[in-house]
Amino acid sequence: MRVARVVAGRVGELAIVFLGVTFLIYAAVWALPGDPIAALGGDRPLPPNVVAELRERFHLDEPLWQQYLRYLGGLFTGDLGTAFDGRPVAERMASRWPVTITLALTAWVIEVVLGVLLGLWAGLRKDTAIDRTILFGTILATSIPIFVVGVTVQLVFGLQLGWAPIAGTDAGWPVAYLLPALVIAVFGLASIARLMRGSVIDSMESDFVRTLRAKGIPRSRIVGVHVTRNSVAPVLTFVAIDLGFLLGGAVVIEGIFNLPGIGQLLFSAIRTQEGPTVVGVATTLILIFLALNVLVDIINSALDPRIRHD
Template identity: 55%
Template structure:
């Protein structure tokens, strides 16, 4: 097991370097001069421009800039914005908001999505199966901003079931409605994936053998069928957690949540490349850590998957 973990960590190094370099290159290839953007329409003296470009390594070749960024990253330094703030300070409070929102959406996908998938998979062809397939198709077809505003008006304003904006009520209350909106698309995929996997495994030889041995339906489904069926679902949920962290821009805007998504959007407009690169680097790390955890879960769900 430890050899497997070490091997996966070593494999993650080139993935991390390649991904962060591409992000760094694309962000700083955006048109416009970030130094000049600091002064707006008023031109800066050439001496000031040269000093700032030297301070932020903008006169160096791209590869040299990236290596210097990695040197700071190893020491826990995500860089500095063009107005002198530490990127870690800019992202610290917002990172907590986005993490809580993503966790709420992810738990919503996990519990409700798997529950609906199992319910439909065990009743394939029934009314329950039709309702799950039809409902998830409808959610997939509706754009997230339409779903968000509708949920905000109906469930928040009209019925008063949830707070409609802001984080004043703390976690989880302030994050329940935006979390459901953010996780609705993933929930639909989780439910459909679980339903298909359950239905296919119920026709497998090992399930028929388990029934032939006299095992109860609860044990066959809970111990054998469900564990094998959850392998592709866990894979999707692992990847989707990183997607939820990075893809909450629209949801955060609708519900006025001061998270990473809003900050990255604003930083792109202001040409604050260090903030965009720093946030993206943290998201890459989240993806790598979650994928490693998913691989380790495979051995728990299916002992046939060996870790040599």
């Protein structure tokens, strides 16, 4: 019953967030300067009657609030809208999901494994040169914009050293995904390392560790069994939610590395003012992120009875 109450409460809260965020995105997309229908003709302007017909077909002649309500009604039936080329947005996204999911999961595994190991290493060597180096590296990593890291990695490791392809997915997994996944993983890796370091330090200074030492338990067993298990728990929430950020963060990187995923679709749709596609992709990413939030709350509530959501 407690878990059910948590789920009901969180779903209600996130429904309000979903409505607010999607309306802001919808309004922002359709408030962009320029006429997306007129832009379809390129250098040759479309006849006025064709423009009027297309605006009516895509309901662009209606007030913004009415367009948004119509879009919401379609969402409840699984309709993400129709692109200007006549194809459903969901159909355009379907073929691109495998690339984005593969990229996100690869980056997720990299950041979890390296982040936990670096955080554990730094926490066990508090205030040493290793600890300070890891802290400096994580701060530096999160201070550089992702597109700067992406272009730099592409130039150095792709073009100059030739360690991995710089574009496309022809080489398959993991070769084609390694560089872009590393770029995306850097930011989450830095956060996980700092969280893990703090948890390890707290655990090592806790009473239960002092008790284990007094009983003569070997340090390797204390760290490997007790400290690591207790330190990983606070990181789990961040790790689960970060998967949603990885899906969204793939937008810029897929554009830089020319990966035919959801991010590249959104990137190209923004450049061509393909409003229905931008709104459809953004809505899907929001739904995934909110669903992960609910999932994290369910897991936390089930595993830790002390957690209460009032």
